Amino acid sequence: MKFKKFSNGENFTLGLELEVRILDKFDLTPCNEYEYIFQNINPKYKDNITPEFLSSMIEINSPIFYENKNLISFLKEITNDLKRIAKEKDFCIQTSGSFAQKSSNIKINSNNRYEKLYEEHQVLLDDFTICGTHIHVGFEDSDKALKAYNYALYYLPLFVALSASSAFYDSINTGIHSYRTKIFERLPKASIPEYFETYEKMQDLYNLLNKSNVINSTKDIWWDIRIQPHFKTIEFRICDAINDFERLEVIIDLLKVICKLSQIEKVIKMPMQVLKQNMWSATRYSMSGNMVTNNGLETIRNVLSTIIIKAEDNCLLTKESIQKAKELIEKKSIAQEMQELYKKTKNLKDIDNLGVFK
Numbered sequence: 001m002k003f004k005k006f007s008n009g010e011n012f013t014l015g016l017e018l019e020v021r022i023l024d025k026f027d028l029t030p031c032n033e034y035e036y037i038f039q040n041i042n043p044k045y046k047d048n049i050t051p052e053f054l055s056s057m058i059e060i061n062s063p064i065f066y067e068n069k070n071l072i073s074f075l076k077e078i079t080n081d082l083k084r085i086a087k088e089k090d091f092c093i094q095t096s097g098s099f100a101q102k103s104s105n106i107k108i109n110s111n112n113r114y115e116k117l118y119e120e121h122q123v124l125l126d127d128f129t130i131c132g133t134h135i136h137v138g139f140e141d142s143d144k145a146l147k148a149y150n151y152a153l154y155y156l157p158l159f160v161a162l163s164a165s166s167a168f169y170d171s172i173n174t175g176i177h178s179y180r181t182k183i184f185e186r187l188p189k190a191s192i193p194e195y196f197e198t199y200e201k202m203q204d205l206y207n208l209l210n211k212s213n214v215i216n217s218t219k220d221i222w223w224d225i226r227i228q229p230h231f232k233t234i235e236f237r238i239c240d241a242i243n244d245f246e247r248l249e250v251i252i253d254l255l256k257v258i259c260k261l262s263q264i265e266k267v268i269k270m271p272m273q274v275l276k277q278n279m280w281s282a283t284r285y286s287m288s289g290n291m292v293t294n295n296g297l298e299t300i301r302n303v304l305s306t307i308i309i310k311a312e313d314n315c316l317l318t319k320e321s322i323q324k325a326k327e328l329i330e331k332k333s334i335a336q337e338m339q340e341l342y343k344k345t346k347n348l349k350d351i352d353n354l355g356v357f358k
Helices: 034-040 043-048 068-088 112-125 142-163 179-184 199-211 245-262 272-288 300-313 319-328 334-345 348-353
Strands: 014-024 049-051 057-061 091-094 132-138 225-228 233-240 290-293 296-299
Touching: 014 068, 014 245, 034 049, 034 057, 034 068, 043 049, 043 057, 043 068, 057 068, 068 091, 068 245, 132 245, 142 199, 142 225, 142 233, 142 245, 142 272, 142 300, 179 233, 179 272, 233 245, 245 300, 245 319, 272 290, 272 300, 272 334, 290 300, 296 300, 300 319, 334 348
Parallel strands: none
Antiparallel strands: 014 057, 014 091, 014 132, 049 057, 132 233, 225 233, 290 296
């Protein structure tokens, strides 16, 4: 395993991994059809999909982009091709942070890595019907990436709130807007990581875990944010999966703003209990949550507004992108929309239907 310092990267390039489900078109139950998808997808996209833990899921992996709009265009194109294939066999492509209905027809992919994961984690991986969005932002070198990593730790709850889409899980109305976050943090190498003073100290931790056979590669660390020296990126792993590409575009814009601000502002380190409390508030209440700041308690919307003001002041976003961001932070989260819909219909199928790519 190599976790070396890197250089010769490119600042603020973009890449994305989006996890989606394959569901029956009529009752929206899982279909174990990854192999059919792979065999029938347009050949130009074969390198952009990989199997996930469950055979009823697909991971979409984007190429590297310099512009957000080009990344979103790619996602629209590949999901359109996935919808084409799905239509042939009466299933559909869907995503959200968690599967709302009672889990059924669950099958783990025949993959040595996944089988070993299940052997180790046992019941923690039962019904692991959750989907996330992982966003990569490129950096020129490992020291700049580390500064962005440390700077971003405090702001991660903002992106939980903006993407929250997992209020329902396994037929339960959890009351928690991003229940996917709570499921994932049960795993021993997941959740909020610590600050690191130097890249070498992070390197020492990875090497110790590798030497102790706790991890075999950098992929075995599942923190909410991690540095990927192989890709020369920071990977933000905190977002629920969503099919609303307009919302996703704003989320990516704001993540990029955080990364750019990290290079011109001082890193303010907060106690771990503050980081945990802020993450809990975003997980529980999404856009109605609060954050503990050095100035006291502020709403998540106010903290987001401050980020947008900084983006304006430093010319980090276009006027159009700033306007889209301002509009989004006034909206309800997808999880809040799910809860309102369930109050009206009491039908979990309606909740899963919100995530279907139309």
